[in-house]
Amino acid sequence: MKVYKMVLIAVLLLVSCQSAVDDINENPNQIGDVDGSAIFTGIQLADVSAQMGFLNWAGGVVAGYFVGDGRLSTIQDYGYNNTDSDTPWSNIYIGVVNQARKIRSGIDVTNRDFFFGASKVMEAHALGTATNVFGDIPFTEAGNEDIPNPTYDGQVAVYGELQALLDSAISDLQASGVSGGIAEDLLYGGSSADWIKAAYTLKARFYLDVGDYASAISAAQSGIANASETMQYIPATPGVGGGNNFLNELLNSSTFGGDISAEGTFLIELIGTGAESRNNAKTDEVDRFAYYYDGTAINLAGIAAPDEPMKQISLEENTLIWAEALARGGAGSFDAALAKLNEHRANLRAGEFFTITTGIYEDYVSADFENGGIENLDGSLSREDALLREVIEERYVTFFNQILGFNDLRRTKKDPAALQVPVPFNSGAQHPERFLYPFSEENTNGANVPQIADIFVKTPINQ
Numbered sequence: 001m002k003v004y005k006m007v008l009i010a011v012l013l014l015v016s017c018q019s020a021v022d023d024i025n026e027n028p029n030q031i032g033d034v035d036g037s038a039i040f041t042g043i044q045l046a047d048v049s050a051q052m053g054f055l056n057w058a059g060g061v062v063a064g065y066f067v068g069d070g071r072l073s074t075i076q077d078y079g080y081n082n083t084d085s086d087t088p089w090s091n092i093y094i095g096v097v098n099q100a101r102k103i104r105s106g107i108d109v110t111n112r113d114f115f116f117g118a119s120k121v122m123e124a125h126a127l128g129t130a131t132n133v134f135g136d137i138p139f140t141e142a143g144n145e146d147i148p149n150p151t152y153d154g155q156v157a158v159y160g161e162l163q164a165l166l167d168s169a170i171s172d173l174q175a176s177g178v179s180g181g182i183a184e185d186l187l188y189g190g191s192s193a194d195w196i197k198a199a200y201t202l203k204a205r206f207y208l209d210v211g212d213y214a215s216a217i218s219a220a221q222s223g224i225a226n227a228s229e230t231m232q233y234i235p236a237t238p239g240v241g242g243g244n245n246f247l248n249e250l251l252n253s254s255t256f257g258g259d260i261s262a263e264g265t266f267l268i269e270l271i272g273t274g275a276e277s278r279n280n281a282k283t284d285e286v287d288r289f290a291y292y293y294d295g296t297a298i299n300l301a302g303i304a305a306p307d308e309p310m311k312q313i314s315l316e317e318n319t320l321i322w323a324e325a326l327a328r329g330g331a332g333s334f335d336a337a338l339a340k341l342n343e344h345r346a347n348l349r350a351g352e353f354f355t356i357t358t359g360i361y362e363d364y365v366s367a368d369f370e371n372g373g374i375e376n377l378d379g380s381l382s383r384e385d386a387l388l389r390e391v392i393e394e395r396y397v398t399f400f401n402q403i404l405g406f407n408d409l410r411r412t413k414k415d416p417a418a419l420q421v422p423v424p425f426n427s428g429a430q431h432p433e434r435f436l437y438p439f440s441e442e443n444t445n446g447a448n449v450p451q452i453a454d455i456f457v458k459t460p461i462n463q
Contacts, residue, residue: 036109039099040184043119046095047126048233051403052246052310055088055133055435057260059406062432063396064266064423070259078427080455085438089130093142096126101143111182114192117172118185121199124162124169125312128206131158132407133435135459136450149445155460159210166199166206173199187231187312197224198231201318204325205404209411210461213325220322224315227352232309244306247401251297251304262298266423271397278393280374285397287359288348292400302354303401311402316353319344320395327388334384338364341391353398364390381418389419396421410434410462433458 061068061075068076075084100119109115131137139158141150153161173192182190188198201223207216224230237243244252251257262268269276271285271292279285291302298304319340326337341364347353348361364375369386371379376386392412399405410433412420425431432455442449 036103036107037111037115037182037184039103040115040119041186043096043099043103043122044186044233046091046099047122048310048312049246050088050091050096050126051129051312052233052401053088053091054084055129056401056403056406057250058084058435059133059403060401061260061426063405063409064421065400065405066260066262067265068260071256072259076426078432078455080432080436082436082439082442085134085435086440089438089441092126092130093138097123098143111176111178111190113172113176114178114182114190114195117169117176117192117199118188118195120165120169120172121195121202124165124199124202124206127158128162128202128209129403131155131162132209132459132461133403134437135434135452138448149448151448152450156210159206159461162206163203166203170196170199186236187233194229194231197222197229198313200224201313201321204318204321205313208321208325209407213328216321216325217329220318220325223318223321224313225318227315227347230311230315231313232311234309235307245304245308245310247298247304248300248306248308251300262293263296267397267400268293270393278397282360282362282364282368282374284358284360287354287356288397291354315347316344316398317404319347320391320398324388324391324395327384327391334366334387337387337391338366338369341387341394344394385416385419392419393421410458413458413462430456432456433462 057066057068057072058075058080060066061072062078068074074081100123103109103119104116127137127139131139135155136152137155137158138150139153139161141147144150173196176192178190178192180190185191188194200219200221204216204219204223207213207219235243235245250260266276268289270278271289273279277285291299293299294302300306302308323337323340323344326333326340329337345361345363348359349356366383367373368375369383369390370376373383373386375390376383381389392408392415395408396405399408409421409423409431413431423431434452434455434457436455437449437452
């Protein structure tokens with residue numbers, strides 16, 4: 001995988017995280033005499049760029065979170081150019097995978113166990129997103145200087161390899177016992193315990209992706225349990241040199257500002273007060289609505305504030321993975337799934353995720369999901385399915401401006417239509433199922449790149 005300068009639409013923003021990893025992308029194998037821990041910050045910034053940049057926004061347009069206009073009007077109409085994937089792919093492979101594997105290649109690394117473990121979590125995070133949105137990807141041969149054109153591993157196999165990588169990461173982090181004081185760690189400041197929690201939640205995410213619900217529950221039990229353990233990137237210098245929250249940068253960009261909005265989107269209708277509203281006697285989304293949307297546009301003082309943290313692996317994700325996996329567990333799991341959903345709603349009430357003023361998130365009870373209950377008014381579903389539908393919908397409204405919403409939209413297509421979030425089509429009668437492999441990869445590694453030119457082809461785990 002050779003490195004090319006990216007000057008195409010996928011660049012989108014000259015955000016601080018992108019510029020921070022530009023130098024390492026120029027020569028990813030050049031470390032010199034610098035301690036390996038010094039490149040860990042760049043790995044984190046490259047991963048945040050991959051997770052929160054173009055793939056996220058394009059997925060959000062598909063998932064009913066955003067409306068694309070101008071340069072993003074092609075995405076709005078379900079068009080996708082392979083050049084759109086160039087920069088995200090470069091961030092994932094050059095910025096994260098190559099550098100993470102370089103740390104573990106035998107060079108000098110202070111706090112070796114910590115950086116080995118944390119780099120493995122970063123690598124799994126980046127490659128988990130890559131395989132989810134692209135399908136088959138390079139894994140086994142990636143990051144090997146002696147293999148310039150790596151072969152592609154099957155998507156299902158990659159998920160298995162990611163679980164093994166995270167198990168190894170957890171083992172390293174447990175051995176390290178580091179509790180803080182590592183400046184190179186922008187996300188957790190050197191807390192092995194927090195990295196372990198994030199690794200378990202990531203394991204739960206991947207088990208949910210492939211439908212292994214028992215394993216998802218098991219992993220979630222050791223995952224993120226408090227908001228303080230959420231993996232998030234906090235912009236270091238808001239307002240200085242493009243150091244803002246990425247969504248803020250996008251909306252204020254002189255190049256791309258106005259090319260994305262939330263006005264009239266399905267998400268805004270769902271948490272608003274109109275015909276599509278999910279509000280009921282126990283739910284009033286007024287505060288979440290205000291956090292996302294100021295009544296005219298995406299809230300530049302809320303979710304798109306300059307200093308708003310950008311969540312990567314979160315408490316709400318862990319709780320809702322747990323709730324969904326339980327809800328899919330069959331007879332006997334209803335009460336446990338309901339308890340997990342109510343745990344999430346209690347966190348909402350407590351203002352863990354956005355400020356609560358007049359919003360309402362009362363606990364649900366079994367009767368709310370039974371025939372005629374507020375979550376099953378027409379009695380068309382069993383109480384178990386009505387609860388599952390609510391959990392899926394709660395995940396949808398929770399994961400605004402995260403790639404997880406796009407991933408869920410495709411993953412839940414295997415469910416009956418009555419359980420799916422009914423995101424309308426922007427064009428035609430089907431949602432895109434993947435992103436295209438990048439032009440840069442086809443240009444340099446074409447013999448190994450799967451020949452898929454249609455974004456409506458499902459990836460193996462979603463078939």
